[in-house]
Amino acid sequence: MMSEPHLSVRGLHKWYGAVHALRDLDLDIPKGQVLGLIGDNGAGKSTFIKILSGVHQQTEGQIHFEGKPARIVTPRDAMNLGIETIYQYTAMVPEMSIARNLFIGREKRKWGVRGFGFLDQRAMAKEALEAIADVGLHLRSAEAPVKDLSGGQLQGVAIARAMHFRSRMLILDEPTNHLSVKETNKVLDYVRQLGAQGITVIFISHNLHHVHEVSDRIVAFAQGSKVADLETADTDVPTMIDLIT
Amino acid sequence: MSLRHILQSKPEASAFLMLMFLTLVFSLLSPAFMTYGNFQVVLQPIPEIALVAMGVTILMISGEFDLSVGSVFALAPMVMVLAMAAGIPLPISMLAGLIAAAVVGLVNAAITIRLGLPSFIATLGMLFMARSLTIVISGGFPPPFPRDLDLWWIVGKVDLLRVSIFWLLGVGLLLGIWLRKFDFGSWIFATGGNREAARDMGINTNLVKTTAFVLCSVLAGFAGMIQVFRIKAIVPSMGTGLELTAIAAAVIGGAALTGGIGSVVGAVIGALLIAFIENIIILTRIDANWFRFAVGAMIVIAVTINKITRDAAGRGKHKDGNDE
Numbered sequence: 134m135m136s137e138p139h140l141s142v143r144g145l146h147k148w149y150g151a152v153h154a155l156r157d158l159d160l161d162i163p164k165g166q167v168l169g170l171i172g173d174n175g176a177g178k179s180t181f182i183k184i185l186s187g188v189h190q191q192t193e194g195q196i197h198f199e200g201k202p203a204r205i206v207t208p209r210d211a212m213n214l215g216i217e218t219i220y221q222y223t224a225m226v227p228e229m230s231i232a233r234n235l236f237i238g239r240e241k242r243k244w245g246v247r248g249f250g251f252l253d254q255r256a257m258a259k260e261a262l263e264a265i266a267d268v269g270l271h272l273r274s275a276e277a278p279v280k281d282l283s284g285g286q287l288q289g290v291a292i293a294r295a296m297h298f299r300s301r302m303l304i305l306d307e308p309t310n311h312l313s314v315k316e317t318n319k320v321l322d323y324v325r326q327l328g329a330q331g332i333t334v335i336f337i338s339h340n341l342h343h344v345h346e347v348s349d350r351i352v353a354f355a356q357g358s359k360v361a362d363l364e365t366a367d368t369d370v371p372t373m374i375d376l377i378t
Numbered sequence: 379m380s381l382r383h384i385l386q387s388k389p390e391a392s393a394f395l396m397l398m399f400l401t402l403v404f405s406l407l408s409p410a411f412m413t414y415g416n417f418q419v420v421l422q423p424i425p426e427i428a429l430v431a432m433g434v435t436i437l438m439i440s441g442e443f444d445l446s447v448g449s450v451f452a453l454a455p456m457v458m459v460l461a462m463a464a465g466i467p468l469p470i471s472m473l474a475g476l477i478a479a480a481v482v483g484l485v486n487a488a489i490t491i492r493l494g495l496p497s498f499i500a501t502l503g504m505l506f507m508a509r510s511l512t513i514v515i516s517g518g519f520p521p522p523f524p525r526d527l528d529l530w531w532i533v534g535k536v537d538l539l540r541v542s543i544f545w546l547l548g549v550g551l552l553l554g555i556w557l558r559k560f561d562f563g564s565w566i567f568a569t570g571g572n573r574e575a576a577r578d579m580g581i582n583t584n585l586v587k588t589t590a591f592v593l594c595s596v597l598a599g600f601a602g603m604i605q606v607f608r609i610k611a612i613v614p615s616m617g618t619g620l621e622l623t624a625i626a627a628a629v630i631g632g633a634a635l636t637g638g639i640g641s642v643v644g645a646v647i648g649a650l651l652i653a654f655i656e657n658i659i660i661l662t663r664i665d666a667n668w669f670r671f672a673v674g675a676m677i678v679i680a681v682t683i684n685k686i687t688r689d690a691a692g693r694g695k696h697k698d699g700n701d702e
């Protein structure tokens with residue numbers, strides 16, 4: 134018996150002007166699954182997750198999240214649903230402190246309303262340190278600008294940010310690009326922990342070994358279409374290479 | 379905190395050190411510099427330049443640029459004076475002038491954001507359009523400035539200062555707190571520091587930029603009004619070239635053209651530095667044409683110091699960048 138999927142998309146299309154980047158995608162993801170999404174450059178992976186995170190909107194098609202139709206028009210809509218995204222690039226402001234970056238757009242206020250709120254800097258600094266400690270990153274202070282952090286520490290902060298806001302679904306788009314082996318292993322650890330905590334994960338990477346290692350299921354895209362959908366146990370890395378080339 | 383740490387974390391720190399240093403040098407150069415009477419003269423136009431520089435700084439922090447502030451500096455008070463000449467009371471006339479300035483800011487924002495033009499080009503166009511409008515609505519003649527207005531509350535003399543300096547301090551304090559302690563201020567830094575990240579984290583970066591454009595324009599208009607109140611006359615050419623002085627003050631005060639860095643205090647310090655240089659050139663009877671040279675040199679020096687300290691901060695990163 135299959136329980137209701139956490140995320141369900143039907144007939145999803147995306148056109149960028151004349152480019153048909155996503156073609157009639159149907160996909161169901163059960164709660165707590167770690168889904169590995171693979172595909173060549175330009176296959177439409179980022180396009181799909183940008184639709185889920187509210188950066189772009191689908192040209193056509195429906196999204197259901199937790200059983201309800203979801204209208205995701207802005208990044209805030211996605212965040213309000215509990216969909217957090219860790220982007221291919223580092224979504225941090227280099228000159229701003231770790232604490233400020235962790236709370237960008239969702240600052241804690243002492244008083245006032247969003248857009249005219251007096252910042253609760255002490256609470257943000259404290260919670261930021263706790264949040265990054267929760268993902269196993271121990272920094273002395275949350276006041277240092279993030280430009281002082283290494284690539285792995287940055288991804289740690291990004292994951293801490295997603296976790297802190299109690300995400301229900303976490304999307305990681307090539308989170309290990311530009312990372313050292315040690316830092317990469319750390320990020321893979323995070324992903325495994327998330328799956329163990331019952332958080333639904335979409336994991337995108339060019340490194341098929343990494344995808345095979347952390348995912349429960351593997352979906353392959355080619356030229357905007359879903360071309361394969363397999364249990365990880367039923368496939369191996371050479372087969373995956375064949376799928377995307 | 380070490381000096382290096384302060385230089386790295388406070389954008390206005392190097393400008394502040396320059397201000398201290400030059401104040402010392404200038405008082406040695408001319409005994410007249412550090413006198414009561416001289417400061418009275420030097421500080422007179424400071425609120426006007428500094429208010430414009432603050433607006434330009436905040437807009438630069440958000441990642442945009444405004445070349446039209448010198449023209450708005452004339453347009454807003456022109457609207458005000460014409461309204462007064464038509465018998466409209468001062469507060470409403472002022473409001474009309476400020477609304478005109480706000481509209482210019484909105485148009486700058488719309489051209490930049492909706493049409494996607496660089497703000498440098500959008501506001502270069504506005505520099506000419508707003509100046510032209512100012513001259514056209516004045517009818518070619520500078521309208522008479524109404525006498526017997528009570529202007530003590532804005533430009534009255536208090537000892538060696540004018541009341542306008544308290545307006546500068548008040549507005550500067552409010553804007554400084556807003557930038558550093560309010561969520562919207564944080565969004566301005568985030569938008570200029572990394573627009574894509576700010577947007578992906580749910581900040582409406584278009585709203586942030588539009589607010590900064592409007593604020594910059596309104597501050598320029600308000601500053602122009604203060605000048606008109608102080609001089610008690612208006613000419614349509616007032617404020618010509620002021621955009622460059624304001625941008626110079628902002629940059630000397632530590633604002634980065636690339637966005638995400640700057641401070642309100644820095645804008646005031648930058649304006650003071652420029653005024654001090656102009657003053658010492660007059661006091662020491664050096665050929666006045668050296669003024670621009672000195673301002674230019676200071677821009678280059680200030681930006682160089684900031685670059686060196688930031689690069690040093692970048693190098694420090696690899697020393698203690700280990701995990702855990």
Ligand SMILES: Nc1ncnc2c1ncn2[C@@H]1O[C@H](COP(=O)(O)OP(=O)(O)O)[C@@H](O)[C@H]1O
Pocket residue numbers: 149152153154172173174175176177178179180181
């Ligand atoms: N913002 C955009 N505007 C126009 N075309 C785009 C945009 N983003 C992606 N594309 C195009 O859409 C297709 C899919 O891209 P993308 O989703 O980034 O693929 P992937 O992440 O799988 O490499 C590519 O042909 C790409 O050039």
Ligand SMILES: [Mg+2]
Pocket residue numbers: 178179180221
């Ligand atoms: Mg991609």
